[in-house]
Amino acid sequence: MPIDINEILASARGRQFDLFSDHVHPQWTRVLRTIGFNRNYVGAEGPHLIDAEGRRYLDFMSGWGVFNFGRNHxxxxxxxxxxxxxxxxxxxxxxxxxxxxxxxxxxxxxxxxxxxxxxxxxxxxxxxxxxxxxxxxxxxxxxxxxxxxxxxxxxxxxxxxxxxxxxxxxxxxxxxxxxxxxxxxxxxxxxxxxxxxxxxxxxxxxxxxxxxxxxxxxxxxxxxxxxxxxxxxxxxxxxxxxxxxxxxxxxxxxxxxxxxxxxxxxxxxxxxxxxxxxxxxxxxxxxxxxxxxxxxxxxxxxxxxxxxxxxxxxxxxxxxENLIERSRIMGEKFKVGLKALQGKYELIHEVRGRGLMLGVEFGKPKSLGLKTGWKLIHKMDQNLFPQAVVIPLFDDHRILSQVAGHAIDVVKFLPPLIVTDEDLKWFLDGFEAVMKNLHKFPGPVWEVLKKLSKHAMTARSREQSKNPS
Ligand SMILES: Cc1ncc(COP(=O)(O)O)c(C=O)c1O
Structure with missing residues (x-):
């Protein structure tokens, strides 16, 4: 009997996080739910993912670097x-x-x-x-x-x-x-x-x-x-x-x-x-x-x-598609755009990388209010600050990016090499809006960070009491 894969996809749609949690990887499902990355994607095209409501997402993570040529080329x-x-x-x-x-x-x-x-x-x-x-x-x-x-x-x-x-x-x-x-x-x-x-x-x-x-x-x-x-x-x-x-x-x-x-x-x-x-x-x-x-x-x-x-x-x-040269050209435009924001927002310490492999490093700010927030969050958890960039980029602007590693304040971008000027504008506008909010202290972004830190601290102490060694 032939299987109808579209029927399988359609009937499980909306239940995928429970299904995955029950049978594959519950901890990963918890992570996705905590940071709000539990969406219902149904399609993809080039640098975009498309959800069940037809909304497009800009994928600047490229599946950890798999989609140099975009999706479904x-x-x-x-x-x-x-x-x-x-x-x-x-x-x-x-x-x-x-x-x-x-x-x-x-x-x-x-x-x-x-x-x-x-x-x-x-x-x-x-x-x-x-x-x-x-x-x-x-x-x-x-x-x-x-x-x-x-x-x-x-x-x-x-x-x-x-x-x-x-x-x-x-x-x-x-x-x-x-x-x-x-x-x-x-x-x-x-x-x-x-x-x-x-x-x-x-x-x-x-x-x-x-x-x-x-x-x-x-x-x-x-x-x-x-x-x-x-x-x-x-x-x-x-x-x-x-x-x-x-x-x-x-x-x-x-x-x-x-x-x-x-x-x-x-x-x-x-x-x-x-x-x-x-x-x-x-x-x-x-x-x-x-x-x-x-x-x-x-x-x-x-x-x-x-x-x-x-x-x-x-x-x-x-x-x-001349994608090596395109990576160089679009990468340069991307870097110039990010560097312009570095001049405006004090939390951005460095923009680095080559071609379309770029990272933004955040660092301790000079102004008093922001410095208080920075110190507090880092004291509570060394891993959380970059989530204040990645989560709103995704939540408010539908842009996928990633934290670049453990206990570092770097966010990383790997757009597909086929990325267009419109995509870069989508990204840079979204990133600037996120920076604007992040530079308001006190402000809602810092409140979310505090909540996430507390959540992480509770989870850690729960783990420690389970494994005291
Ligand atoms: C530089 C580098 N080497 C090796 C690997 C491992 O590749 P895989 O995940 O296919 O095992 C990765 C994966 O992210 C990587 O970035």
Whole structure:
């Protein structure tokens, strides 16, 4: 009997939060309800989501960086339909998938350096796992250096390279050999590499948690040190790649030559999970050194036809619509707009990022009233202040954005690269209105923050009384 997916969607609509809470993830449902993100979306188009009442939302979060090309891009959608309609066989396992060969070739042509081999997988964290394994095997050095605030995914190896206690705590022991150092600290890097047993230095060219950008020459110097001590550079481009920062890969801004480069997220065109690990030939040849070792690292669902086709279509859209340049141009307009507001609103301390990966950092204000509010809220809870931006942006202006990490006052924006001038105006008008309200102290925004802080404190003490250790 055929199933009617539209009927399933229609009959569950409006009940999805109860359904999800009962059967999937009740804590996440509580979060969504607390911050008022429990909406009833029924459609999507480009940078917009559409709810059951036909209202449009501006998506400046892009599903954590998946929708570089917008939602439901017609070219990508059609390509996937064509693959399904063709009945072309996939996952034969004992075969050489045509589309994998094509996608690897296209990726290799687009990166600025020589990365002649590709390993495909299904997600970002899986790409990181492969890279750490390959670096360890190829160099015969078990150590790896990673950065504070780094985010590379949450499986065991990737978590071992994470740079934030809020993700790590309680999941020890990690993969042995990890050394965490501060971003932009070259002395610390040299100290660790000099031990001689470090096979990999893994980094995001721009850190997603906090939108931290490298100091000038940091990565060039890091490259010199890695070469000197025989350490491989792993560039995690899972969020920054595929045009996000106004280059195909963000390490092009640095002019470096990493040994292993990771893609995922936008490469799926927002349809099918995919991950890709590009590497120098000698690394591949070291891991897959013989026919006996041809399956020494593999995964069942890699190189699926739909994922490979989505990747090929995504790269075509990137080229045809000139989206790398567009990311640079629209990113510049966006940054100029945000910087103009920085001059007007004292809580805005910095606007930073590249292309369409931007963050706004808030900081302690000078005026007395605001300073009182700032101190009070931060004393109650280190995580809450940015919600005073994200929640009203969503509630009052229907703009989706995200807090950029734990215990930092940074809000982050990842609009699709196809964003228009009208979308930017929608955003900047909304953001300015939010800033205006936020700069009124006392005022309703601060009252909401106080309420949220109290709520969080009560939840924390409830947790502590349940787990006193
Ligand atoms: C830079 C970076 N690396 C790795 C990952 C992990 O990817 P995934 O969530 O697909 O496992 C992410 C996810 O946000 C990321 O931003």
């Amino acid at each position: 017609p070219t990508i959608k059609q390509t996937i339909k064509d693959v399904i309609a063709s009945d072309f066989p996939g996952w034969i396992a004992f075969d050489a998938p045509i589309l994998a060969g094509e996608l690897a070739k296209e990726l290799q042509q687009r990166v600025p350096n020589e990365l002649e081999r590709t390993y495909f997988c299904n997600s970002g964290t899986e790409a990181v796992e492969a890279a750490l394994k390959f670096a360890r095997y190829a160099t015969k050095k078990p150590g790896y250096v990673h950065l504070k605030k780094a985010f590379h995914g949450l499986t065991n190896g990737a978590l071992s390279a994470n740079g934030d206690d809020s993700f790590r705590a309680g999941f020890e022991p990690f993969l042995p050999g990890g050394r965490m150092i501060a971003f932009n600290d070259l002395d610390a890097l040299e100290r660790e590499l000099a031990s001689g047993d470090v096979g990999a230095f893994i980094f995001e060219p721009i850190q997603g948690k906090g939108i931290n950008i490298p100091d000038e020459n940091y990565f060039q110097e890091a490259e010199r040190l890695c070469k000197k001590y025989g350490t491989l550079m792993i560039a995690d481009e899972i969020q920054t790649g595929l045009g996000r920062t106004g280059k195909f890969v963000a390490y092009e801004w640095e002019g470096i030559d990493p040994d292993i480069v990771l893609f995922s997220k936008a490469l799926s065109g927002g349809y099918i999970p995919v991950g890709a690990v590009l590497m120098k030939k000698w690394i591949y040849e070291s891991v897959y050194s013989s026919m006996e070792r041809a399956m020494v690292h593999a995964t069942t669902f890699s190189m699926g036809n739909l994922a490979m086709a989505a990747g090929l279509a995504s790269l075509t859209v990137l080229d045809d």
